[in-house]
Amino acid sequence: MQGLHLTADLYRCACPAHWLTDADLLGARCLEAVANAGLQAVAQLVHAFPATVHGPGGVTATVLLAESHLCIHTWPEQGAVTLDVYVCNFAADHSARAQTLMNEMTGLFAPARVERNFFLRGNMAARGDSVEV
Amino acid sequence: MQGLHLTADLYRCACPAHWLTDADLLGARCLEAVANAGLQAVAQLVHAFPATVHGPGGVTATVLLAESHLCIHTWPEQGAVTLDVYVCNFAADHSARAQTLMNEMTGLFAPARVERNFFLRGNMAARGDSVEV
Numbered sequence: 001m002q003g004l005h006l007t008a009d010l011y012r013c014a015c016p017a018h019w020l021t022d023a024d025l026l027g028a029r030c031l032e033a034v035a036n037a038g039l040q041a042v043a044q045l046v047h048a049f050p051a052t053v054h055g056p057g058g059v060t061a062t063v064l065l066a067e068s069h070l071c072i073h074t075w076p077e078q079g080a081v082t083l084d085v086y087v088c089n090f091a092a093d094h095s096a097r098a099q100t101l102m103n104e105m106t107g108l109f110a111p112a113r114v115e116r117n118f119f120l121r122g123n124m125a126a127r128g129d130s131v132e133v
Numbered sequence: 134m135q136g137l138h139l140t141a142d143l144y145r146c147a148c149p150a151h152w153l154t155d156a157d158l159l160g161a162r163c164l165e166a167v168a169n170a171g172l173q174a175v176a177q178l179v180h181a182f183p184a185t186v187h188g189p190g191g192v193t194a195t196v197l198l199a200e201s202h203l204c205i206h207t208w209p210e211q212g213a214v215t216l217d218v219y220v221c222n223f224a225a226d227h228s229a230r231a232q233t234l235m236n237e238m239t240g241l242f243a244p245a246r247v248e249r250n251f252f253l254r255g256n257m258a259a260r261g262d263s264v265e266v
Contacts, residue, residue: 001142001206001213009134009255045178047197060197062204064180069193069204073134073221080134082254084217088206115257121215122142124248 001122003068003088004095006102010081012112019108020076023048023059029108030063030070037101039087039094040066052077067094070101081109086121134255136201136221137228139235143214145245152241153209156181156192162241163196163203170234172220172227173199185210200227203234214242219254 018025027046034041043064049057055077063070068086075081085102087094106114151158156179167174176197182190188210196203201219208214218235220227239247 001208001211001215005140007138007252007254009257011257042182042193043178043180045176045195045197047176049175049199060175060202062178062195062197062202064178064193064195066182068206068215069195071195071202071204071219073201073219075134075221075223078134080255082134082201082219082221084219086204086206086215086217088208088215090208113257117252119140119250119252121140122213124142124144124246 001088003086003121004098005084005086005119005121006098007117008083008102008106009115010083010106010109010111011079011114013079013081013109014112015108015110017076020074020079020081021056021059023061026059026061026072026074030061030072030105033101033104033108034063034065034070036104037097039097039101042066070105072105081111088121134221136219136254137231138217138219138252138254139231140250141216141235141239142248143216143239143242143244144212144247146212146214146242147245148241148243150209153207153212153214154189154192156194159192159194159205159207163194163205163238166234166237167196167198167203169237170230172230172234175199203238205238214244221254
């Protein structure tokens with residue numbers, strides 16, 4: 001379970017609008033990016049939200065990986081996207097591949113601003129320390 | 134896109150083994166917990182990994198929510214689980230519901246140890262500040 005979880009919140013995305021609104025297209029692009037990064041997709045689910053008074057509906061796209069998951073939410077009315085890439089390092093260190101995948105997906109949306117974050121998962125297994133429930 | 138992302142890494146889970154290995158059972162339980170928390174499921178995907186020399190295969194279960202997502206990975210050979218609950222607060226503040234969902238799912242696995250974390254997503258939209266790409 002030890003691994004790396006990367007997040008990015010994207011603002012003012014200047015990409016073609018279909019990346020924010022077309023679930024099938026985005027889903028296919030996610031699979032391509034996963035393969036490009038050398039990660040292994042095992043299942044995929046996309047969902048398109050209906051339009052609202054604020055504008056076209058957003059998309060959620062998730063790819064379950066042998067190494068954990070990729071999850072994307074888009075807010076086309078805000079030109080905004082959130083990205084999560086989580087890879088566990090069960091069989092090997094996939095951290096560089098996670099970063100490659102995050103970079104490709106971030107680039108796809110052409111954001112003017114990005115807030116990035118990362119954290120280590122399963123730390124206690126690595127460090128041997130613990131916190132009571 | 135502003136919202137709350139909760140994570141929990143669970144160790145030494147003492148729950149019945151099926152919660153760590155039975156994808157369909159866990160998936161159904163996730164939907165129940167989502168409904169109990171007052172959140173809205175829009176789609177679900179589960180995946181069971183094959184057994185390895187280390188033991189039975191784990192499960193990934195994800196529920197796409199109107200409010201964002203729940204994602205669970207289990208490592209039965211380690212008695213370990215990672216949980217993610219992300220809710221955006223587009224139409225209302227769902228933070229309390231996210232915590233309710235996280236608490237119910239954490240309790241299901243009966244962990245001896247938990248490492249919890251949280252972070253705010255879409256901060257810049259809220260604060261108005263920014264970071265260049």
